[in-house]
Amino acid sequence: MEKILVTGGAGFIGSNFCNLNKEQYQITALDNLFLGDVDNLEEEINFVEGNACQKSDLNKIGKVDYVLHLAGTSSAPMFMDDGFVDGYVNSIQSFVTVLDWARKNGVKKVLYASTSSLYGNNPPPLVETQHVIPPNHYAVTKEVYEHCSACYNKVYPEMDIIGFRFMSVYGKNEEAKGIYANLISQFCWDIGRDLAPVVYGDGEQTRDFTNVRDVVAAITLAIKTEKKLGADVFNIGTGRTTSLNQIIAAINKSFGKSIQPQYIENPVKEGYVETQHADISKITNKLGYKPKIQLEDGIDEQVKNLRMDKIRQSSSDNFR
Ligand SMILES: NC(=O)c1ccc[n+]([C@@H]2O[C@H](COP(=O)([O-])OP(=O)(O)OC[C@H]3O[C@@H](n4cnc5c(N)ncnc54)[C@H](O)[C@@H]3O)[C@@H](O)[C@H]2O)c1
Structure with a gap:
């Protein structure tokens, strides 16, 4: 081996x-x-x-x-x-x-x-x-x-x-990263604890x-x-881009909850990324890569695998 x-x-x-x-x-x-x-x-x-x-x-x-x-x-x-x-x-x-x-x-x-x-x-x-x-x-x-x-x-x-x-x-095993974890993890930790996820701006910014x-x-x-x-x-990446509002809706659906985010003025004044959307044709053509996990399935899987006892802190904790 x-x-x-x-x-x-x-x-x-x-x-x-x-x-x-x-x-x-x-x-x-x-x-x-x-x-x-x-x-x-x-x-x-x-x-x-x-x-x-x-x-x-x-x-x-x-x-x-x-x-x-x-x-x-x-x-x-x-x-x-x-x-x-x-x-x-x-x-x-x-x-x-x-x-x-x-x-x-x-x-x-x-x-x-x-x-x-x-x-x-x-x-x-x-x-x-x-x-x-x-x-x-x-x-x-x-x-x-x-x-x-x-x-x-x-x-x-x-x-x-x-x-x-x-x-x-995003995915399993992010608990140790606390406030440095992906937003999907942090939003799952918030909604899992019945807390409103904190969103910078209007939630229409997107990520791949x-x-x-x-x-x-x-x-x-x-x-x-x-x-x-x-x-x-x-x-x-996936070649798809999704807004934070869509992510929160999908997490709520997965938990069977309807917790609304708390929108705050974006504290990041310079260089905040509004849109992230990858072109993945190079890795697809050279290595045959094709993303397989649908976002909704990945979120369901993450919600099922949450280890709430291990959560250090999520970004919304900073605003309470
Ligand atoms: N997670 C993402 O979305 C993302 C996006 C782009 C790039 N990356 C990069 O991918 C890599 C892995 O990211 P991650 O999300 O798993 O982060 P992570 O912080 O969970 O993993 C990094 C690990 O490296 C360990 N580490 C740090 N310095 C070390 C050292 N000197 N010797 C030994 N171990 C050390 C940390 O303890 C940690 O377990 C990082 O280099 C990160 O910059 C991550």
Whole structure:
């Protein structure tokens, strides 16, 4: 069985990747538990507590065929105030350390998380060829990943380094992320507790909500392909865009409730993303990816899988 190291493996996307692929790969999850939770992982997954910035921790893993690098400072608000220096250091240091460790240990491919935040308010649909100007520090770190991968791959073309610009990912195992979790999770936690979800503006802003199981399927296609991908970068989304009002209606339906949102003036004065809508033709054409999970089914599944005892905090808690 081929072996995979997943950094950030106890986090939201990482744990879903590990659990969904446990039958076909031998997987080790490395996580420093900054945000992750070991309980996200099923027992077949080998868990190592450690820091992806440290070669000595990576050396504990042994030989692997692939590395999926998801560790890092995973959202823009984490770079505010005291998080600024740590956010940059953690994200950049972990990426370059993992990259170099992987090549020196004969890894076939490194796959890593970039972000759709890079697109800011570019006109939809968002295409990989668009010019991007990262609108915040978080997005800057991901653009650095992409440029660094391109340079590294020129010098060492034997190892593919493939980036993914995830759209708005939702699904199981987000409880540990609290206020950094996807809006679908936060709205589910609110409505599940009979609280009104807090919505910035009129709720007509849209996102390309993508189920984490589709994200895992897309990454797995990139691992399996025999095509040489170099330092390619792919959008992962659905190609559909949905408003927050539609999301709240779907969550209410799933719970059998009718809780109305609390609309507030948008506190984000600059760069708030109004529309997110991916063009997924590149990954569809090159890797055969097709999103399978209908949003309504994904929301029903999420409502059924909620672990209310594990919820840390949702954004609406800040406004009560
Ligand atoms: N969730 C989304 O919608 C989304 C969208 C675009 C990009 N991404 C990117 O995908 C990746 C995974 O996102 P997620 O939503 O699962 O976030 P997450 O915060 O749940 O997962 C990241 C994990 O990395 C761990 N971690 C952080 N620094 C580490 C380090 N130095 N060493 C070891 N572990 C470390 C954290 O404890 C956490 O478990 C992140 O890089 C994020 O920026 C996520």
